[in-house]
Amino acid sequence: MEQPTIIEIKGLGKRYxxxxxxxxxxxxxxxxxxxxxxPFAFLKFKAKQLAGIDVKEEFWALKNVNIDIKKGxxxxxxxxxxxxxxxxxxxxxxxxxxxxxxxxxxxxxxxxLEVGTGFHPELTGRENIFLNGAILGMERKEVAEKFDxxxxxxxxxxxxxxxxxxxxxGMYVRLAFSVAAHMEPDILIIDxxxxxxxxEFQKKCLGKMDEVTKQDGRTILFVSHNLAAIQSLCxxxxxxxxxxxxxxxxTNEIIKQYLEEMTTQGVELKPDLNKDVTFTKAWIADxxxxxxxxxxxxxxxxxxxxFSVQKETNNAEIxxxxxxxxxxxxxxTSLSEKNKGEFEHLPxxxxxxxxxxxxxxxxxxxxxxxxxxxxxxxKNIDHCPDVLSFTIxxxxxxxxxxYGKYGLAHCAxxxxxxxxxxxxxxx
Amino acid sequence: xxxxxxxxxxxxxxxxLREIWQYKELLYFxxxxxxxxxxxxxxxxAAWAIFQPFMTMVVFTIFFGKLAKMPSDGVPYPIFxxxxxxxxxxFSSALSSxxxxxxxxxxxxxxxxxxxxxxxxxxxxTQLVDFAIAATIxxxxxxxxxxxxxxxxxxxxxxxLIICFMAAVGLGLFLAAIxxxxxxxxxxxxxxxxxLMFLTPVIYPASIAGKYSWILAINPMTxxxxxxxxxxxxxxxxxxxxxxxxxxxxSVLLAIGIVMFKKTERYFADII
Numbered sequence: 149m150e151q152p153t154i155i156e157i158k159g160l161g162k163r164y165x166x167x168x169x170x171x172x173x174x175x176x177x178x179x180x181x182x183x184x185x186x187p188f189a190f191l192k193f194k195a196k197q198l199a200g201i202d203v204k205e206e207f208w209a210l211k212n213v214n215i216d217i218k219k220g221x222x223x224x225x226x227x228x229x230x231x232x233x234x235x236x237x238x239x240x241x242x243x244x245x246x247x248x249x250x251x252x253x254x255x256x257x258x259x260x261l262e263v264g265t266g267f268h269p270e271l272t273g274r275e276n277i278f279l280n281g282a283i284l285g286m287e288r289k290e291v292a293e294k295f296d297x298x299x300x301x302x303x304x305x306x307x308x309x310x311x312x313x314x315x316x317x318g319m320y321v322r323l324a325f326s327v328a329a330h331m332e333p334d335i336l337i338i339d340x341x342x343x344x345x346x347x348e349f350q351k352k353c354l355g356k357m358d359e360v361t362k363q364d365g366r367t368i369l370f371v372s373h374n375l376a377a378i379q380s381l382c383x384x385x386x387x388x389x390x391x392x393x394x395x396x397x398x399t400n401e402i403i404k405q406y407l408e409e410m411t412t413q414g415v416e417l418k419p420d421l422n423k424d425v426t427f428t429k430a431w432i433a434d435x436x437x438x439x440x441x442x443x444x445x446x447x448x449x450x451x452x453x454x455f456s457v458q459k460e461t462n463n464a465e466i467x468x469x470x471x472x473x474x475x476x477x478x479x480x481t482s483l484s485e486k487n488k489g490e491f492e493h494l495p496x497x498x499x500x501x502x503x504x505x506x507x508x509x510x511x512x513x514x515x516x517x518x519x520x521x522x523x524x525x526x527k528n529i530d531h532c533p534d535v536l537s538f539t540i541x542x543x544x545x546x547x548x549x550x551y552g553k554y555g556l557a558h559c560a561x562x563x564x565x566x567x568x569x570x571x572x573x574x575x
Numbered sequence: 576x577x578x579x580x581x582x583x584x585x586x587x588x589x590x591x592l593r594e595i596w597q598y599k600e601l602l603y604f605x606x607x608x609x610x611x612x613x614x615x616x617x618x619x620x621a622a623w624a625i626f627q628p629f630m631t632m633v634v635f636t637i638f639f640g641k642l643a644k645m646p647s648d649g650v651p652y653p654i655f656x657x658x659x660x661x662x663x664x665x666f667s668s669a670l671s672s673x674x675x676x677x678x679x680x681x682x683x684x685x686x687x688x689x690x691x692x693x694x695x696x697x698x699x700x701t702q703l704v705d706f707a708i709a710a711t712i713x714x715x716x717x718x719x720x721x722x723x724x725x726x727x728x729x730x731x732x733x734x735x736l737i738i739c740f741m742a743a744v745g746l747g748l749f750l751a752a753i754x755x756x757x758x759x760x761x762x763x764x765x766x767x768x769x770x771l772m773f774l775t776p777v778i779y780p781a782s783i784a785g786k787y788s789w790i791l792a793i794n795p796m797t798x799x800x801x802x803x804x805x806x807x808x809x810x811x812x813x814x815x816x817x818x819x820x821x822x823x824x825x826s827v828l829l830a831i832g833i834v835m836f837k838k839t840e841r842y843f844a845d846i847i
């Protein structure tokens with residue numbers, strides 16, 4: 149049965165002026181200082197502005213986005229960082245207006261760009277339920293009706309009259325989630341909110357959303373880096389890239405395309421000329437050596453870097469470290485592992501290092517890379533934390549998916565232990 | 576089923592006002608939150624609303640009333656200055672909380688949609704509650720000094736309060752919008768309020784300006800405070816013209832404030 153169109157997006161675009169976007173607020177002092185420092189440049193700037201010649205640096209976060217979403221669809225939105233996913237959700241939630249184009253939405257929109265928006269630490273759990281409910285667009289009557297269910301779902305009945313500033317962070321998130329999970333808009337917009345909270349509770353929430361959607365035919369727009377969650381929930385997926393829709397359609401197809409296409413050139417690093425050994429470049433490559441920033445969980449991949457040695461050194465050590473999205477250091481590996489602990493002798497010149505990591509080992513997550521070089525017996529260390537980030541994505545088709553339907557279990561690595569079972573009872 | 580159309584924003588639509596009405600429940604909850612949180616973790620609690628103007632009144636009475644012998648239109652100085660202070664403090668605290676309301680609610684503005692005008696309105700309503708609490712002292716003083724307002728006076732008071740409300744919202748909206756972009760407002764405002772107090776007949780009667788007192792009337796608070804004294808203490812006849820001038824000045828201020836606010840509202844979430 150063909151469902152009616154509920155969201156109609158036509159030619160949507162959003163432009164940011166980069167100085168606005170990055171600098172945050174400006175002090176009047178800066179404006180005045182600019183006038184005095186360079187009065188002619190300022191006048192020229194103003195004149196150009198008046199004449200309508202745009203002199204600002206522009207950045208289109210979204211460009212010419214067209215798509216129709218039908219009632220009851222659960223639409224996933226994926227794409228690399230900075231591809232405009234969050235901007236799209238912000239426009240649909242009316243937090244920021246578009247620069248061009250138009251969106252027609254039929255029905256009540258509930259947006260969940262963050263859990264616990266507007267929670268006030270001084271107010272009690274009970275008070276915050278009502279306040280947060282109102283902020284999320286629920287009526288007081290509606291919240292009162294659902295109050296018991298919200299409290300039960302969050303499991304905080306005992307602390308209902310305690311100010312939330314005394315809550316543990318887990319309790320806080322559970323309460324916030326619980327209010328949000330009881331919203332009943334026609335269209336629900338969810339940003340990467342499921343990245344917080346304990347795994348058990350996240351599962352409960354996603355389950356709840358799944359259930360409500362199937363019952364009431366609610367439409368959901370869902371942004372996530374967790375491809376497994378997208379795969380298990382969404383009927384349709386949109387792939388954004390550089391502010392444009394790159395592809396849209398069947399979730400499995402789009403995720404496959406995303407995994408295949410997302411290649412990058414890695415990151416150029418600024419060499420530190422005072423150091424004997426300094427990095428110039430780092431990237432992640434798939435098993436065929438093609439640079440990428442998304443890796444299928446089952447595939448081997450390579451951490452690669454280039455460095456230059458500026459002064460011949462006898463005792464050089466190169467290390468890579470990976471941190472997952474929860475900030476836990478998952479692996480730390482060094483070149484000397486190759487030589488049983490012996491450090492490397494390196495004459496001056498340029499080098500490239502590659503370290504291979506096997507597939508089905510790291511849990512799907514977003515990882516950040518650390519590269520470090522040091523010389524034994526000296527403090528001469530080139531230490532570059534957070535050089536780049538990349539995703540290890542669950543393709544949903546791994547034979548071993550021990551982490552459950554939504555891929556949310558909190559383990560750092562996938563286990564691949566040997567198991568044996570024998571019957572001990574005699575016949 | 577309601578249909579929402581999202582388009583590049585125009586500066587002002589009449590629909591905006593209707594929308595505030597739709598969101599009246601959120602307005603209620605924001606006010607309720609601000610009141611609840613206001614005096615949390617203070618030993619005196621809501622007594623602060625009385626304590627502040629009362630102490631100011633005592634200090635002013637000693638220095639301006641007793642030592643400087645400031646004229647007070649034949650009314651005992653304490654009640655004279657308290658009437659002025661009551662309205663002045665409502666105006667000045669409403670102004671300063673309105674001007675910072677967007678920044679204080681930054682985390683909500685960037686995550687959820689609602690008509691942003693709700694925030695400044697909430698700020699002023701919250702101050703109105705303090706005003707009501709502090710007004711009980713004035714009632715006590717009127718009984719003590721034996722003053723009673725006439726019927727016309729009682730009818731005029733709500734009008735004065737509305738002017739006061741509009742002036743605070745108008746100027747506050749203007750400052751709130753600027754504050755999003757230029758945080759200088761935070762530093763300028765305390766001085767500005769202090770200066771403005773001396774340009775308003777709070778501690779002195781407007782009559783000391785002689786025949787030029789009408790110039791002071793452009794400042795809407797002059798009309799409010801002068802007429803409040805006339806209405807409550809019978810210092811002079813209620814001056815209808817002065818109320819009218821104040822009303823017009825406030826309306827202009829409010830219109831400028833709303834236009835400025837709506838004009839910048841578009842990019843609040845982007846640059847706040």
